[in-house]
Amino acid sequence: MTDAARGGAGNRAFWALIGVATVIRAAVAYAACCLTMALVWQATHHGIGILRSGAAWAGATLLALSAAGTARSAWRLRRGLRATRAVAREVRERAVSPAVENLALSDAAVDACMAGRVTVIEAAAPFAFTYGLLRPRVAVSSGMVAAAARGELSAVLAHECAHVRGRDPLKALAAATLTARHFGFPLLGQLRAVHTADRELAADRHAVARYGTAAVAGALLKATDAPRWAAAAPAAAMGAQDLLEARITQLEKGRPPRPVRPTCRRVASSAAGVAAYAWVLAGSATLIAATPLACVGK
Numbered sequence: 001m002t003d004a005a006r007g008g009a010g011n012r013a014f015w016a017l018i019g020v021a022t023v024i025r026a027a028v029a030y031a032a033c034c035l036t037m038a039l040v041w042q043a044t045h046h047g048i049g050i051l052r053s054g055a056a057w058a059g060a061t062l063l064a065l066s067a068a069g070t071a072r073s074a075w076r077l078r079r080g081l082r083a084t085r086a087v088a089r090e091v092r093e094r095a096v097s098p099a100v101e102n103l104a105l106s107d108a109a110v111d112a113c114m115a116g117r118v119t120v121i122e123a124a125a126p127f128a129f130t131y132g133l134l135r136p137r138v139a140v141s142s143g144m145v146a147a148a149a150r151g152e153l154s155a156v157l158a159h160e161c162a163h164v165r166g167r168d169p170l171k172a173l174a175a176a177t178l179t180a181r182h183f184g185f186p187l188l189g190q191l192r193a194v195h196t197a198d199r200e201l202a203a204d205r206h207a208v209a210r211y212g213t214a215a216v217a218g219a220l221l222k223a224t225d226a227p228r229w230a231a232a233a234p235a236a237a238m239g240a241q242d243l244l245e246a247r248i249t250q251l252e253k254g255r256p257p258r259p260v261r262p263t264c265r266r267v268a269s270s271a272a273g274v275a276a277y278a279w280v281l282a283g284s285a286t287l288i289a290a291t292p293l294a295c296v297g298k
Helices: 008-046 048-052 054-094 103-111 142-147 150-165 168-181 187-211 213-222 241-253 264-289
Strands: 118-121 128-131 137-141
Touching: 008 054, 008 168, 008 187, 008 264, 054 118, 054 128, 054 168, 054 264, 118 142, 128 150, 128 168, 137 142, 137 150, 142 150, 150 168, 150 187, 150 213, 168 187, 187 213, 187 241, 187 264, 213 241
Parallel strands: 118 137
Antiparallel strands: 128 137
């Protein structure tokens, strides 16, 4: 695949999100384990009254935040998995007979190296999207096939081919799960947004490299967003309207626009989250330091 399809900024944002979230998760998990043992030890040896101390409250707060984050991420993961299965089932039910599939679409799929991974579904609205986690596929509406010219249809499939090869639905679910887990750090959501935007722009660049700007622009203007029944699943749609301005800018200037900077509110919220975690970690460390625990070598 070309460098344009890989999307350097988007991949860097994705792996930065994975790295930061993993470090936070490892630190909190270790602290939570030690805290649980420390609270039990303190309550056993000094009575329940010790739990009213500031250090104990800080420890309890950290445990509560950890539990809340785990519950949120589990809910988001479950929702994403269920939505993915529902979309796959819906596509199968709406699929048109192979006998009536458009010959131009078949040729375009072969040209875009997507043979066997494209399903035409019965729908008047023109749209196309990539779905599926481990073996992603592409759904194209009959309305898209009818509305798009040959070159535009090839551009659509080339765009989706970039999402398939990058396993973007799987990465989208991973990013959503991690940001749900660490809800106290809104800047992780910024990394997720940068990754999502760059994957769409990179897919457009891949299509432009194959079929030219005019074909991609024509397809982009004709495509609509994914249908409502597919919106809840981690997927990538050709007609994603929330990034339309950035994609048009890229087509006009021949280069991707700069990523949107985080808002002052998001930065302030993240700073507050860091300060809150620093407080509960400091209090938890005080409690752990006062407790003989094997996990800290005592």
